[in-house]
Amino acid sequence: MDDQNKNLLLATALSFGVILVWFLLFPPPDTPPTDPNATGTETSAPAEIATPTPDAAPGPEPGTPGAGEATETAGTDAPxxxxxxxxxxxxxxxxxxxxxxxxxxxxxxxxxxxxxxxxxxxxxxxxxxxxxxxxxxxxxxxxxxxxxxxxxxxxxxxxxxxxxxxxxxxxxxxxxxxxxxxxxxxxxxxxxxxxxxxxxxxxxxxxxxxxxxxxxxxxxxxxxxxxxxxxxxxxxxxxxxxxxxxxxxxxxxxxxxxxxxxxxxxxxxxxxxxxxxxxxxxxxxxxxxxxxxxxxxxxxxxxxxxxxxxxxxxxxxxxxxxxxxxxxxxxxxxxxxxxxxxxxxxxxxxxxxxWGWFFFLTKPIFWLLHEVNLLIGNMGWAIIGLTLIIKAVLLPLAYKSYVSMAKMKELQPEMEKIKERAGDDRQKLQQEMMELYKKEKVNPASGCLPILLQIPIFFSLYKVIFVTIELRHAPWFGPFNDLSAPDPTSIMNLFGLMPWAAPPPESILALIFIGILPIVLGVSMWLQQKLNPAPTDPTQQMIFAWMPWVFMFMLGSFASGLVLYWIANNLITFTQQYAIMRSQGYKPDLVGNILSSFRRKPRTEEK
Incomplete structure (x- = not known):
């Protein structure tokens, strides 16, 4: 397994692991909340509020009955x-x-x-x-x-x-x-x-x-x-x-x-x-x-x-x-x-x-989202605009990362020769690899940095979308009328074409019949993978093959605004990576990599 694929797999696995732990620790509510705003029914229970004691002067004994005890039952007898x-x-x-x-x-x-x-x-x-x-x-x-x-x-x-x-x-x-x-x-x-x-x-x-x-x-x-x-x-x-x-x-x-x-x-x-x-x-x-x-x-x-x-x-x-x-x-x-x-x-x-523990991220992220929304007037497009700004800020780091990935692809033949010369000598292999990286000024670990930086940004945006009232009932377009709620579309309502609702988030059906945004998310992750050839290691191949679709179903019950951010992030990342690698002389074989994933694998003969 080459170092680039190792780093990419490590970063992706780490992202998946962190999000999975987050999902397990902070699952959506199991049952729909009771409407707290329905008109309350009157009860006969008395409301009794004890008068506070002064802070710096003698007062009556706590709990002393008198005018300081409220006995109003509903207040209807008072003007x-x-x-x-x-x-x-x-x-x-x-x-x-x-x-x-x-x-x-x-x-x-x-x-x-x-x-x-x-x-x-x-x-x-x-x-x-x-x-x-x-x-x-x-x-x-x-x-x-x-x-x-x-x-x-x-x-x-x-x-x-x-x-x-x-x-x-x-x-x-x-x-x-x-x-x-x-x-x-x-x-x-x-x-x-x-x-x-x-x-x-x-x-x-x-x-x-x-x-x-x-x-x-x-x-x-x-x-x-x-x-x-x-x-x-x-x-x-x-x-x-x-x-x-x-x-x-x-x-x-x-x-x-x-x-x-x-x-x-x-x-x-x-x-x-x-x-x-x-x-x-x-x-x-x-x-x-x-x-x-x-x-x-x-x-x-x-x-x-x-x-x-x-x-x-x-x-x-x-x-x-x-x-x-x-x-x-x-x-x-x-x-x-x-x-x-x-x-x-x-x-x-x-x-x-x-704002949570990541207040140093959630505060500026919300401020930026709020300002973009003031300019655009639509929170859904504002999330996409926010994604563009974040990707622009991280572009220098992404550029170095994708340049390094392109150089790694160019060094692939030389790396294969080193592996053949080293044979089973792991120490010699590592030593010659490090010399090659140093000579060509390549950092094999740089490829995972953009992915790792997305983790705190993802969680901070999740916090912002969940806690701020500005996202409550915020529409995007069509059926996406509440970006703080899960995707309201499903195959059961023909992805929003029919007037009936999708399965409720707490239903087991919602985990299966996901909306169109999670599906687009899975496809965008899959396309991003196809910028590189499939790894030769069978285990690694299987992990990469399943990763987009696992994320697709896992994030199906997340706020649609968060899924929208991730889709926009994937598409912008895809465009950046393709353009930067092309500028360095490496042309990703996107079509070939996609077609290869559909080709039937030849059976290996038993020895």
């Missing part, structure tokens, strides 16, 4: 204020002042235009309840009933509908002379601003701490549990990113001070905390430069996951007023929107997108 923006619709319940109903107008649960829009937040008492609430934790001189909590009935002081440029203001007054005000505004995208203030008209000093809470009742129904994707708690604390799955939160130690399983993080200047899903996120964001206590909690008795941002305790003398502003992100994890929020002061907010 509500509508939320209407170009991209959001929802409501604020006057019980607790909760932002507890929110839908994303730009996104639907399925590709079908008639599919319901995505629901992000739901009120307590509904199935999969998920909401944001704000309040004040009592400190010195106050009890739970003296501060507004999750069950407090607020009054409307200003506004009827929350919209961009049209904030709403809520007020509540206790019997001790404290007047609380909450002003809520929203921008054109997904950012809410919440300003909480309190005025002490009583006769004694009081201490209290403002807080924000995100509460989630149970795990999301559509939880992917996919190793490549983080879902659960996400927090940034002074430049340190923390990610905890729902299982991690359940396994936290019980914190006596918090009264639940909890992980507490002290943030000195900049940070945020919340929940992240595959494509959606809610995040509590205190003002930049403000210290606060961030906490992730799990109440196993009620099955509630909770993230908190508790700001420093305020001490008010009679006649004084304290005011604190925070932000709440609730929406889609759009790269452009999140980047803009980071530019306006949300520290490292772009890291809320799960």
């Amino acid at each position: 509500r204020l509508a939320i209407e923006t170009p991209r959001l619709s929802g409501a604020i319940s006057l019980r607790g002042g909760r932002i507890d109903t929110l839908a994303l107008k730009d996104y639907r649960t399925e590709i079908d235009e008639d599919a319901p829009i995505v629901e992000l937040l739901r009120p307590a008492g509904a199935d999969q309840a998920y909401y944001a609430l704000y309040g004040w934790a009592p400190g010195q001189g106050l009890a739970l009933e003296d501060v507004p909590g999750p069950d407090t009935r607020w009054q409307v002081a200003e506004g009827e509908t929350l919209a961009p440029g049209r904030p709403v203001t809520l007020t509540w007054q206790n019997d001790a002379g404290l007047t609380f005000t909450r002003r809520i505004s929203v921008d054109e995208d997904y950012m809410f601003s919440v300003t909480q203030s309190v005025t002490n008209s009583g006769g004694a000093s009081v201490s209290l701490a403002p807080y924000g809470i995100l509460a989630r009742h149970g795990e999301p129904e559509n939880l992917k549990n996919f190793f490549i994707l983080h879902e659960g708690v996400i927090a940034m604390a002074d430049g340190t990113l923390t990610e905890m799955s729902y299982g991690d939160v359940e396994d936290l130690e019980v914190d006596p001070a918090e009264g639940a399983r909890a992980e507490v993080m002290r943030v000195g200047e900049n940070g945020w905390i919340g929940f992240t899903d595959h494509y959606w996120m809610t995040t509590l964001i205190p003002s930049s430069g403000s210290p606060f206590k961030a906490a992730a909690k799990y109440d196993e008795r009620r099955g509630i996951y909770q993230t908190e941002a508790v700001l420093p305790t305020e001490t008010l003398a009679p006649g004084e007023t304290a005011e604190v502003s925070t932000q709440l992100f609730a929406g889609a994890k759009e790269w452009e929107a999140i980047r803009d929020y980071q530019r306006t002061g949300v520290d490292r907010f772009i890291d809320s997108i799960d």
